[in-house]
Amino acid sequence: MTAMIYPTTNPSATETMIVARGEGPYIFDQAGKRYLEGMAGLWCTSLGYGNEExxxxxxxxxxxxxxxxxxxxxxxxxxxxxxxxxxxxxxxxxxxxxxxxxxxxxxxxxxxxxxxxxxxxxxxxxxxxxxxxxxxxxxxxxxxxxxxxxxxxxxxxxxxxxxxxxxxxxxxxxxxxxxxxxxxxxxxxxxxxxxxxxxxxxxxxxxxxxxxxxxxxxxxxxxxxxxxxxxxxxxxxxxxxxxxxxxxxxxxxxxxxxxxxxxxxxxxxxxxxxxxxxxxxxxxxxxxxxxxxxxxxxxxxxxxxxxxxxxxxxxxxxxxxxxxxxxxxxxDRLFEHAAVIGAYLQTKLESFLDHPLVGEVSGMGMLGALELVADKATKRPFEGMRVGQYCAAAAEQNGLIVRPLGGNRIALCPPLIILEEHVDEIIDKLGRALDSTLDQVATGALA
Ligand SMILES: Cc1ncc(COP(=O)(O)O)c(C=O)c1O
The missing domain is CATH 3.40.640.10 (Type I PLP-dependent aspartate aminotransferase-like (Major domain))
Incomplete structure (x- = not known):
């Protein structure tokens, strides 16, 4: 622990990641591991990192x-x-x-x-x-x-x-x-x-x-x-x-x-x-x-x-x-670019509606979220936030930053500069995180 009071953090938790540098839509931790910044930091780094201009x-x-x-x-x-x-x-x-x-x-x-x-x-x-x-x-x-x-x-x-x-x-x-x-x-x-x-x-x-x-x-x-x-x-x-x-x-x-x-x-x-x-x-x-x-x-x-x-x-x-x-x-007509890539992102995200954990897919443009539910038919929510937090941690393991929100919703808000290949990377890594979360839910480990 450092001498820090962290913002919007569980005070009993310790540091989770030390971010060392950023480049384009990626950040790197101190060990050099690369993560696609699927949250643009806190919904903000639209041009990505290290823009020389x-x-x-x-x-x-x-x-x-x-x-x-x-x-x-x-x-x-x-x-x-x-x-x-x-x-x-x-x-x-x-x-x-x-x-x-x-x-x-x-x-x-x-x-x-x-x-x-x-x-x-x-x-x-x-x-x-x-x-x-x-x-x-x-x-x-x-x-x-x-x-x-x-x-x-x-x-x-x-x-x-x-x-x-x-x-x-x-x-x-x-x-x-x-x-x-x-x-x-x-x-x-x-x-x-x-x-x-x-x-x-x-x-x-x-x-x-x-x-x-x-x-x-x-x-x-x-x-x-x-x-x-x-x-x-x-x-x-x-x-x-x-x-x-x-x-x-x-x-x-x-x-x-x-x-x-x-x-x-x-x-x-x-x-x-x-x-x-x-x-x-x-x-x-x-x-x-x-x-x-x-x-x-x-x-x-x-x-x-x-x-x-x-x-x-x-x-x-x-x-x-x-x-x-x-x-x-x-x-660079980035708003138009965001409309095009955003439409691609939304189509890909909607495919997660077939996943057993996903109750709702919501989004518009370069903003999206999945809600993880205990029962899709009745929309029964999971108790607490552990399922969403586990899923976000699993995505991070795979090299993708997403954000768990209240109600076990997983948010995405990537930099506007991303291309289709980055969307594919997000979908692949998030899909694996969802599968891993489903395995954990099935074992009862997140109850
Ligand atoms: C819609 C909206 N308004 C206001 C704020 C507050 O901005 P800040 O964190 O820069 O004070 C935020 C932060 O996430 C936000 O999402």
Missing amino acids: VIETATRQMRELSFSHMFSGKTHPAAIELADKLAAMVPIDNAQVFLGNSGSDANDTLVKLIRYYAVASGQPQRTKIIAREKGYHGVTVASAALTGLVPNHMHFQLPFDALGVLRTGAPHYYRCANEGESQAEFVARRAVELENLILAEGPDTIAAMIAEPVNGAGGVIVPPEGYFEAVQAVLDRYGILLWDDEVICGFGRLGTDFGATRLNMRPKMMACAKALSSAYVPVSAAIVSGDIAEAIAGPASELGVFGHGYTYSGHPLGCAVAAKVIDIYQR
Whole structure:
């Protein structure tokens, strides 16, 4: 054990792997063993490892200007370039960009912007936020309260009420549909539940609803067709803003620029991080539409300051790297590439539905998951997480990194740069891990 408190780790466990280096879509441990990074780190290393153009850009930026803060309107060319690039590409009118360092802090920033906006729009009571079960929006106090996963709440006494967090159901048809309910009926029910929640709380107390296009950490949940159209119609009826958490789905993950494009969302606010810089350096963006940005200028000038900003907001290194990464995505048409390879990945993943352990295969673009179940006919889940954890460990033995999520779901989110041969490698190694897991289940070793 080192002197480390590890993030999102069982504190009684010891180190599991020391990653020594990366190259393209592969990482290598200290013993030199190679692994295909089927999770792009934590859903983020979209360009893979060791991209010389990015390294060169980072080096040049550090030489030129290693730090400049952005308080009191001070700025620098790399930040201006990044903000303009983002504003030009997001599906939000006259977008304005606030820069930070992580997905969590981008969502925290948006919580504060919502509160400013409530005052500015003459509805100071309009601060509640609807979030969904199984949503993941980060782990800072505010973003963890928006997250809808129990392990991120337990023992933290999060201020749900003070933050006005309201919870609505997940768009998970496989797990949440009623007996005999069609996908269309399930979507309609979710929309009715949302509307009932809004009416019960008072529509004019609710500012926004936060949603990932495809839920990532909650299990790679792809909403049924028509889900966001139905949600948007309800929100529009009550003037509630759609807040799109693109931290995983943004920048090509679903085979389109943003998840919103693929799923017909019409957001007014957006959080981006992870693939924004392909995780070469930490950088995030909290983005709002021009009318929101304009409105908050009112209360901010009354106070003389918009009292929110991080030392590293607009850090030159993050800005230069992110701008370069976006250039590479666009020049190399990586979002289109992700659509093509993603379709191939999805077809291959679907073949696992024939496996005795696999109850659901879900995915879109370069994002996928399998749910391992004790009984496919009844969807009976395995107790605890041991089966999924065993399967992920078996994949790792085979040289493939996947991620076990709650509910014994195995997630995949490979770098966007992978080719068909890498998909074949993923499928082969994951298939062997599933077979090995089945053997263990059969012996009762994982009960
Ligand atoms: C959808 C989503 N939002 C927010 C976050 C939080 O990002 P970070 O871990 O950079 O704080 C994550 C992280 O996985 C995420 O998946």
